[in-house]
Amino acid sequence: GEAGLTYKKVLELPIPEDLQASREYTLRIEVSDPSNQESIEIKLNIDEKRHFLRIFDVILRPQGKIEAGKPLFATVRVENLGDKKERNVEVRVSVSQLGIVARDYISELVNELEEEVTNDEDEESSASSNELLLRIPDDAQTGVYDLLVEVIYNRGHSKVTQRIPLSVEGAKKVS
Numbered sequence: 001g002e003a004g005l006t007y008k009k010v011l012e013l014p015i016p017e018d019l020q021a022s023r024e025y026t027l028r029i030e031v032s033d034p035s036n037q038e039s040i041e042i043k044l045n046i047d048e049k050r051h052f053l054r055i056f057d058v059i060l061r062p063q064g065k066i067e068a069g070k071p072l073f074a075t076v077r078v079e080n081l082g083d084k085k086e087r088n089v090e091v092r093v094s095v096s097q098l099g100i101v102a103r104d105y106i107s108e109l110v111n112e113l114e115e116e117v118t119n120d121e122d123e124e125s126s127a128s129s130n131e132l133l134l135r136i137p138d139d140a141q142t143g144v145y146d147l148l149v150e151v152i153y154n155r156g157h158s159k160v161t162q163r164i165p166l167s168v169e170g171a172k173k174v175s
Contacts (some may be wrong), residue, residue: 011029022047026042050084051083051158053158055149058074060074068138069140075130076129077126087109090152095134100135102132109126110125111125145166145167149161
């Protein structure tokens with residue numbers, strides 16, 4: 001580049017979710033051309049996100065394929081990777097194309113640190129919803145639908161979602 005000109009480059013650095021938090025790291029940036037080299041070191045403090053839940057697993061019964069008119073059961077396992085205890089976590093499963101939705105609440109999820117400290121059996125950093133029932137409508141057409149799993153927490157300010165393809169076998173036409 002020309003002397004006296006400033007160029008701005010934005011570098012994106014993905015931080016792993018399971019990085020050891022609450023400690024200091026050193027970020028080293030080096031810039032060079034054939035005749036010059038510059039480097040700078042920046043101290044970084046990595047904190048756990050205050051509010052951070054993850055959908056750990058979704059168990060569907062039956063799996064894979066379901067017939068129109070039949071019940072679908074979903075159990076959602078949620079993990080707290082954040083800094084804060086989460087209360088009244090809403091778990092919602094829905095298939096918007098079929099107009100069906102079911103919800104359940106997990107009353108409390110501590111973080112992993114609190115789970116290690118306490119001997120209380122109820123204090124868990126991961127927990128499953130109760131089995132949620134979705135009844136596939138009798139008139140559902142054969143096809144693959146979008147099952148949306150949503151976990152809403154932090155008093156409704158935070159949300160994590162996962163989409164799962166759901167194969168529905170439509171009602172057989174009687175000729």
